[in-house]
Amino acid sequence: MRIESIQTRVILAVEDNEANRMLIQAVLERLGHVVLLAGSASEAISRIEHRRPDLILMDIQLPGQDGLALTRRLKADPEFAPIPVVAITAHAMASDRQDCLDAGCAGYIAKPFNTRTLGAQIQEFLQPAS
Numbered sequence: 001m002r003i004e005s006i007q008t009r010v011i012l013a014v015e016d017n018e019a020n021r022m023l024i025q026a027v028l029e030r031l032g033h034v035v036l037l038a039g040s041a042s043e044a045i046s047r048i049e050h051r052r053p054d055l056i057l058m059d060i061q062l063p064g065q066d067g068l069a070l071t072r073r074l075k076a077d078p079e080f081a082p083i084p085v086v087a088i089t090a091h092a093m094a095s096d097r098q099d100c101l102d103a104g105c106a107g108y109i110a111k112p113f114n115t116r117t118l119g120a121q122i123q124e125f126l127q128p129a130s
């Protein structure tokens with residue numbers, strides 16, 4: 001059965017854990033989204049420059065430049081600042097959540113994420129297609 005209720009969008013998942021990357025890809029592609037993947041901040045930048053995503057799912061803990069630093073970098077760039085960034089992190093403390101918002105994230109999804117609800121969780125952060 002095809003799920004028709006969700007508009008197809010381009011989503012970049014920045015996540016250094018390959019198993020998590022594959023899980024996110026499987027869940028979102030099943031919903032009809034186009035999924036771009038990056039394992040690091042530098043990979044994320046080259047993906048974004050190649051194809052602009054409608055939304056970025058951002059793992060906070062990355063090797064090298066972390067997800068908060070990458071989010072700040074994107075939000076400082078007028079070209080990329082409008083793309084909503086949703087943090088995905090195992091950190092569950094309120095202060096960590098505030099760090100994500102302060103860096104410019106539109107929201108926060110706790111890890112481990114629920115594969116049944118991930119699609120609905122990101123939907124609220126996708127701007128309506130014009």
Ligand code: MN
Nearest residue numbers: 016059061062
């Ligand atoms: Mn990570």
